[in-house]
Amino acid sequence: MKDTGFSIWLLLVGVILVTVFTYSFFEITEGFLESEINSFDTIILEVLDPIGGYIRIKWMMFITELGSVWFLTTMSVICILIIWLGKRDIWAISFFIIAVGGGGLLIRMLKYIYQRERPSINSEIDAIGYSFPSGHGMGSLIFYGFLTYIILGNIKSKAIKWSTVILVSILLLLIGLSRVYLGAHYPSDVVAGYLAGAVCLMINIIALEWLKIQSQNKNSTKSMNI
Structure with missing residues (x-):
């Protein structure tokens, strides 16, 4: 009963977050279409204007690779294998694939709809095609967010849980x-990518938690009948 109650609260919080993130995303797109976010982008870009040397740029190029398509795809395959060999949780694997794969399709659709040009084009840092919203931002939030969800659901140590949340938050940031630092995106692209990724992530987590509740209810009913 405690697990079911926790799942119901998680569902309610998830629905609220999806609503808030979706509203925020469309607020940004409305401002984008009306050129109201230019001042926001300009201020952030001025603050983050690359003034570092070779080492700092190389460090940022390493960080940006942690959100690249090839890296997230490789890590997704590894995570799926670990989940399968560990708990054989077919539902977690299925929704993990749906979240990551669906996010990839959604980002392509959104980029095609808004067709915002990038600050600069650089194939070496995967900065080609349209800019809005950020594929790195969206893909990273979905992958690392779902990975965090799985870890939190299977690890009992509070220290590990808090460490995971903090480290993932820092990595996403x-x-x-x-x-932005490498000139691949405007700040608003990244924020919009995070919001779109959060919506996609939460929808999949809500669906997975709902299935867990249904499964628990069925098992409870069978136990009572026996």
């Missing part, structure tokens, strides 16, 4: 920062 750095990946977004690297995209």
Whole structure:
């Protein structure tokens, strides 16, 4: 009963977050279409204007690779294998694939809809095609967010849980920062990517938690009948 109650609260919080993130995303796109976010981008870009040397740029290029398509795809395959060999949780694997794969399709669709040009084109840092929203931001949030969800659900140590949340939060922030620093995206691209990724992530987590509740209810009913 405690697990079911926790899952229901998680569902309610998830629905609220999806609503907030979706509203925020469309607020940004409305401002983008009306050129109202230019001042925001300009201020952030001025603060983050690359003034570092070779080492700092190389460091940012390393960070940005942690959110690249090839890296996230490789790590997704590894995570799926670990989940399968560990708990054989077919539902977690399925929604992990749906979240990551669906996010990839969604980002392509959104880029095609808004067709915002990049600050600069550089194939070496995966900065080609349209800019809005950030694929690195969206893909990273979905992958690392779902990975965090799985870890939190299977690890009992509070220290490990808090460490995971903090480290993932810092990593996501750095990946977004690297995209702006390297001139691949405007700050608003990254924020919009995070919001779109959060919506996609939460929808999949909500669906997975709902299936868990249904499964628990069925098992409870069978136990009572026996």
